[in-house]
Amino acid sequence: SMLAPLLLLLILCAGDAQIQVSTNVVDILVTERSGFSVSLTESSSKERVDVHPYEGEDVLASPGNLTFWLKENETRWINVSATRAGHAVISVNSADTEHFVTVNVFKVRWLNVLSAIFGWVYFVAWSVSFYPQIYLNWKRKSVVGLDFDFVFLNVTGFVAYSTFNLGIFFSTVVQEEYLSSHPSGAIPVQVNDIVFSLHATLATVITAIQCLIYERQNQTISLAARILLGALWLAALIFLLVTVAGVNPYTPWFTFLNFVSGVKLAITLIKYIPQAFFNFRRKSTIGWSIGNILLDFTGGVFSMLQMFVIAYNFDDWTSLFGNVTKFGLGVVSIGFDVLFMLQHYVFFSSHKKKSHPTPYAEALSSST
Structure with missing residues (x-):
């Protein structure tokens, strides 16, 4: 029975x-x-x-x-x-x-409050930073002046960043693996990181769609960017299959997410170069929104400030470098933002109208 x-x-x-x-x-x-x-x-x-x-x-x-x-x-x-x-x-x-x-x-209770405020300031600044470019493209019905390599590298970068954040924040398996690598470290991803990265992915996809439907003259994605993007996606797929197969017995998913975060960091290191060179070649920043840069600079500064406040308040400097993507993103973005501000306000400020004698020139010079 x-x-x-x-x-x-x-x-x-x-x-x-x-x-x-x-x-x-x-x-x-x-x-x-x-x-x-x-x-x-x-x-x-x-x-x-x-x-x-x-x-x-x-x-x-x-x-x-x-x-x-x-x-x-x-x-x-x-x-x-x-x-x-x-x-x-x-x-x-x-x-x-x-x-x-x-x-x-x-150490100090009010530093926890300050950290939260810094987090939401950079969340708002970085989130809003996508819209000046989207609005400028819509207003002109043109993406001339916006480099396509930058746009599509940006899409891939934020897909990778979202994957890293979601994996670290929601997976207890990944968190356990992370803590085994950083025994006294705090999980280096917060709620506003999740919301920002998902929103950024959506905004960059919208910008990419604009590149496909608006006036673009002869602009396209360069062969080098296509090869690079194809290689990155293929490498991520192979790494994922290796992880699923259990080849790495130690911290497989955290290692995979570290690779994904490395993809985001690598893209951040290079994604601005095509746009900076494009501006230099044209001797103009028309079509490239300075509003995007000013907001991105603000977000980068407050992101770095938040990470230092957390590291100091918990006496945990390992967590500052535990999130390689976020820390590297802040440092590199701030540097390129300074370069773009110099291009816009110093190097090419006198070229705005004479470089593009189009009906849009006056409007664009005030919008950008």
Whole structure:
């Protein structure tokens, strides 16, 4: 009969101890105390519980190594306090279950607020930065002056950036792999990174569509850019297949996402070069919106400021460089933005009207 094994299974399951913790994340000021509770359910007997620092032991003043017994439906409060700012992980385990509680210890409370403000400032600035170019293209019904290599490299770059952010933020597997590589580091992706990267992908796709439907004269994607884009997409596909096949036994998905973030960084390093050279060759920035550059510069500055505030407040400088894409994006973007501002306001400012004696020239010189 199948009934007897089923009843035995139910009895065994009912006897399994289930350790639960009230939270998996504790955020505290370095001078404060906080904690979490541990409880036991579905146990017919007492259960031994071990609590000990798993990572970042030097950050914690308490708890140390604790061992205690819990009865069914009993709860035990665990005090948490810190010796310094940083990140730590506490292991809570019994014979059958194990939980990890991440402790984030910060120096100054108002710096957390400032960090959030900086994050939303760069989110708004970078998000809005796409629209001056989109509007200029729509107003002219032309993309003459906008380099196609830049546009389509940008699309690929933001697809890669979105993939990196989504993978790090939503996948617990990737987060565990990340923390194994950065034991005391915080996950270096926040909600506004997710929203920004997805919106940026949409905005760059819209710009690419404009390149296909508006007046473009003889402008097209260069052969070099086509070869590069094809190679990047092919490399990403091969890397993904290798990851799925389990060839890398250590941190496969985090390694893949690091490759994807490297694609974004590589594109950021080179994507502005075609547009800068295009402006130089034409001795004009007409058709290339300076509004885009001013907003991009603002976003880059505040992005960098936020990362330094987080690193200082949590005394965790490894997280500053843990997100290679975001840190590199800020440094490189700011440098190119300065170059474009020099092109627009200094080098080619006197060439705006005489370079393009078209009906649009006056409007464009004021729009750009």
